Amino acid sequence: MAAxxxxxxxxxxxxxxxxxxxxxxxxxxxxxxxxxxxxxxxAAWMRNMVGRENRFMDGQLLGHALNSASFFASSNLILIAxxxxxxxxxxxxxxxxxxxxxxxxxxxxxxxxxxxxxxxTLARGLLDFIWSIRQMNYCIAAVGAxxxxxxxxxxxxxxPVVARMLNPALSSFNAGVRGYYFALAAxxxxxxxxxxxxxxxxxxGLLLWRQRRSPAAAAIGDLRRLLESRG
Numbered sequence: 001m002a003a004x005x006x007x008x009x010x011x012x013x014x015x016x017x018x019x020x021x022x023x024x025x026x027x028x029x030x031x032x033x034x035x036x037x038x039x040x041x042x043a044a045w046m047r048n049m050v051g052r053e054n055r056f057m058d059g060q061l062l063g064h065a066l067n068s069a070s071f072f073a074s075s076n077l078i079l080i081a082x083x084x085x086x087x088x089x090x091x092x093x094x095x096x097x098x099x100x101x102x103x104x105x106x107x108x109x110x111x112x113x114x115x116x117x118x119x120x121t122l123a124r125g126l127l128d129f130i131w132s133i134r135q136m137n138y139c140i141a142a143v144g145a146x147x148x149x150x151x152x153x154x155x156x157x158x159x160p161v162v163a164r165m166l167n168p169a170l171s172s173f174n175a176g177v178r179g180y181y182f183a184l185a186a187x188x189x190x191x192x193x194x195x196x197x198x199x200x201x202x203x204x205g206l207l208l209w210r211q212r213r214s215p216a217a218a219a220i221g222d223l224r225r226l227l228e229s230r231g
Contacts (some may be wrong), residue, residue, distance in 0.1 A: 001110060008193040009117075012181045012200045016121070016182050018202060020175070023211065032221040034211045035174060039167045040222065044227045046166060047159035052148050058143055062166075065230030066136045069173050073129035076176070079183070080122045087115040097190075117186045125179025181207055 001009075027036040049058045096113065133141045150158060181203040188199030211217060 001113075002193070004193040005189075005196075006111075008189065008200070011197055012182075012185060012189075015200050015204050019178070019207065023208075024214065026208075032212055032217055034214075034217050034220050035171065036123040036217055037164075037171070037217075037220045040224045040227060042166050042170065043141050043160065044161040047155070047161040049143065049162070050150055050155045050158045053148060055146075057144060059140065062136060062140050062143065064132060065170065065173070066140070069129055069136060069176070069184075071134045072134065072173075072176060073126060076122055076126045076129060076179075080119060080126060081120060083115055083119045086208040087119060088227035111190075114186075114189045116190065118183055121179055121183040125176045125183065128179065132169050132172035132176060135172060137166060139165045153160055178207065 009162040023033060027033040043096040045058075049055060050060070058061060091108065139162065142165055146158050146162065147154075182200075185196070189196040
């Protein structure tokens with residue numbers, strides 16, 4: 001493997017593993033980041049949920065989130081099967097790919113390494129989706145278990161506890177979705193190290209822009225401030 005490919009791989013791994021710590025660092029001091037703002041919004045949702053007599057809407061919303069995670073997990077599994085099929089396709093797959101002008105791979109071993117990286121990013125995302133689904137099932141049980149007719153001080157105790165289940169569940173879902181970005185960046189390695197590095201930096205830049213500068217980030221930040229102003 002050429003030195004440029006090693007450098008590109010190192011950049012990818014650094015971005016992949018450092019992204020979440022970087023996002024946590026950027027959110028310190030109350031700076032706007034969607035993931036952090038959403039933890040506040042979801043906590044407010046759970047506080048309101050325990051005070052409602054009819055929680056049908058809350059169950060529907062949780063069910064929608066669960067269905068979304070299941071859909072992404074199923075799609076992820078299909079992509080893993082496709083990547084694994086290409087990875088274990090043997091000489092026939094390598095010969096077919098080598099005929100394409102846009103593919104930059106020097107040997108079968110190098111080609112398998114490139115595919116293995118794509119497979120690893122997808123597998124990591126699948127594990128995040130599976131853990132998200134399990135945690136959301138816990139949340140649904142928790143919502144059903146919250147007693148009705150709670151006193152205000154009791155509601156103040158139940159809401160944060162359920163939010164402590166919901167926030168990690170949806171954080172895992174977010175991590176699974178983020179895996180698609182890095183899987184696409186990993187796939188760009190097939191087109192050469194420069195494309196790999198550009199795709200990696202582009203994926204990180206796009207993720208950070210959506211977290212901090214997108215219209216959705218601005219609206220979510222405003223909603224968080226409105227909720228916090230109500231105490």
